[in-house]
Amino acid sequence: MSKKNRSGIIYSTNPEFEFNDSDDEEETLTPAQQDLRVWLDRKGGGKVITVIKGYTGKTTDLEALGKQLKALCGSGGTVKDREIQIQGDHRDKVIAWLVSKNYKAKKAGG
Incomplete structure (x- = not known):
């Protein structure tokens, strides 16, 4: 019976209103x-984590990339808020792998 909240729209008095879902x-x-x-x-x-930001694309592709990077590092992690988080300091390994796969990647932050 319950439906997903549609961007805060509860009711419209406009007879021509169509929700774009x-x-x-x-x-x-x-x-x-x-x-x-x-x-x-x-x-x-x-504890430290390696965070990869800036991916542009579908969520399923981002999750697949995250899975590959976690397997490469032999470590756990997650994909949330449009970024990949891997447990531990694996920056050099991740950057080398991304560059070998033709991604533009560089270290950021301090």
Whole structure:
């Protein structure tokens, strides 16, 4: 019975109103067009994570890239908020792999 909240629209008095329920995602750019930034982020308890930001494309493609990077590093992680997070400091390994796959990637942050 319940439906997904449609961007806060509950009711409209306009008889010609049509809700546009499109979840159009951006098309995935080729690796050469991607401009990725690799960060090191410190979490509580002295733990660090490697964060890859700047991916432009579909969520499924981002999740597939995240899975490949986690397997490369032999570490856990997640894909959320349009960024890939990998447990541990793997910046050099991640950048080398991304560059070998023709992505534009560089270190960012301090």
